[in-house]
Amino acid sequence: MVAPEERKDLHENLLLNRLFEEKVLEVYEDSGIPELPHLSLGQEAVGVGTVFALEEDDWLAPSLRTRAVTLMRLSLRDVVTGMFGTESGPTEGRTTQHHLGSSEANIMGTTGMIGSHLNVAAGAGLTAQQLGEDRVTAVFFGDGAATRGEFHTALNFAAVEDLPVIFVLENNQWIEETRALDVIAAEENISEMSGHNLPKEVIDGQDVDEVLNTVSEAAERARSGDGPTLIEAKTYRYRPHAEVIPERRDEDEIAEWKERDPVELHRDYLLDNAIVDEDWLESTRDSLMEDIEDAFEFAEEDSLPDEEAMYKVYKDTDVDMYGGVR
C-alpha cells in the first residue's frame, strides 16, 4: 500500500518516465540520438511501480525497455549522456545506456542478448543468500524473453534454491514484429508456460498500485526466505519495437490500450482523492521538463570520448599486451 504522502513522489516518477520518453522521441525524430530508442511509453507503471516498491540497495536488472530503472537510479545527465555516447556518460561512451551496469546504483549490467540476464539475476540472489544480505533482485523481461530456455532454467533454479528474486515479466503482447501468442503455446497468459513451483501473479500492468502492491508482497516473501515470485504484468507499448521499425499493429488495438493509460489513471486517482490539484501537476511537469531539457542540452554539448576510453577491457592488464591498441 502506498502511503498518501508517497503518492506525489510516485506520480513524479511516472511523469518523469513519460515526459522523458516523449522528449527522447521528439529529439530522435528531430535531430537523432545515437542510441536507437526502444521506448517504454505505455509501460511506465511496471518499471516505476516495481522500483518504487523496492529499497535502494535491492538489485535491479532491467530489460532493454525498462527505462524506469536508469531514470530512477541514475541522474538524468547520466542517462542522456549515456544515450549520446559522450565522454561524461556513465561508461564514457563505451556502451549504450540501456545495458549499462552500476554497482553504485545497484543496477546489474545486462547484455543485448534478450533474456540472458535471467539466470544472471538469479546469481545476484545467490549472493544475497550466501552473504546473508537482506537484498532482493528484480529482473525485468518481456514476453519474448520468456520463450528462451533461460526463463525456465532461471525460474526452476530460483524456486529450488528459494532465491530472493522477483521475476517481472512485462507482457506487452509483442515480440518485435511478432504477436506473442502466435509463437507461445499459451491461451492467454505467458506465465501459463511456467510449471515451476513458485507464486505466480498475473496483474494489470497499467495500474501502478497493483504493480506496487504485488511487488511489495513478493519482496516480503523474498526477504523472509520464501523465495522467488513470477509477476506477469499485462501492458502494452505505444510505439513500435524500436524507432526504425514501422508500426504495423492494428490501430484499434493501440487506441484501446491508450484508454487505460497508466500515467493518466494515477493522475485521476490523485485528483479524485484531492491528493494534488491541477496546479501541482503543472508545476511538477514544468520542473521535470526543466531537468530533462538541461540533461539534453548538457549531452548535446558534451564532447566525444578520447580513444583511451575504449580500452577498459581488463581490470589489471593492459590490452597492448595482446597487440590490442591500434
Added chain:
Amino acid sequence: MKRDERVFLYGEDVADYGGLYQVTEGLRDEIGEDRVFDTPLSETTLGGTAVGAALTGTRPVVEIMFGDFLSIIADHLINYAAKMHFNYSDDTSVPLVVRTTYGAGDQFGLHHSQDPISWFQNVPGLKMIAPSTPADYKGLLKSAVRDDDPVIFFENKQRYDLSGEVPDGDHTVPIGEADIKRSGKDMTIVAIGGMVDVALDAAESLANQGYDCEVIDPRTVMPLDKETIIESVKKTHALTVVHEAARFGGIGGEIASEVADEALFYLDAPVKRVGAPFTPVPFAENLEQMYLPGAQDVETAVIDALE
C-alpha cells in the same frame, strides 16, 4: 527453395515482417507459410531444431538476427552440427545454413556489432562464408543451401545497400574458391567479407601513390582457398590481411602462418595484419569509427610493409 522441397526457412521475424533487414521480404508469400515461418525469440530452439531437422532429411535455413547471438547456439554449432558426420556410422551429415548479420558501424553497441567469424575458425566441421558482392551473395547462398555440411553465412550489415550486377538464373559460386577482386604486383591484400570494399578503396588510393595491390577475397573463410593466396604472394612477395574482428587471434593470423609455412622465402616484406583493436566494439560515434578497420589503416599497413 523452389528447386528443393526439403529446404525451409525460419527465424525471428523472418516471415510476416520479412526479417529485420528485410532480406526475406515476400518469401513467405512466394514459398508458402509451411516453409517460411516465424519463431519464438529462442536461438536455442533455432539452433537445436535446425540440427535435428538437418540430421533427419531436411535442409533448414535459419536466421540468427545478429551474429553476436551465435554465442547462444554455439553448443549446437560446435558440438552438434560440426561433429555429427564424424559421429555417425554412415554418411549422414548436417546440411543446415545459419544466415546471420555481423559488423559494426551502426552504433548498435557491444552486443549487436561484433564480427564472430574467429569464434568458429578453429572448429573442424563448420563451413563459413562471407560474401562481399551481390553476385557472390547469390551464388554462395545457393551453394550453401545445396552443401551437405553445416554452413554459417555471414552478411555484413553495412553492405546491405550495396548494388551490383547479379547473374540471372541458377548462378552458383563454388565454396572454397577465392576471387581476385583486383590484380596487382606489389602487395597481396587478403580481405574478408565487408573488408573487401575497404581493401579495394585502399588499393585505389595506394595505386595513386605507386603501389600496385592485388586484392583477394577468399569468399569462404572455411574452407580457405590457400592456393590462390600463396600463388599471389609468390608474385607480389608481400602480404597484408584485413578483417573486422580483433587483429589478435583472428583468421588473419592463420593466413599469415600458412603463407609463412609455404612461401616464406618469397616474402620481401613483413606480413601485416589489419583488424580491430583487442577491445569490445565501443558505442560512441568516434570510438566506433576508430575501432573499425578502415582504408586508411590498410594504406598505412601496406606502406609500412613496403617501405
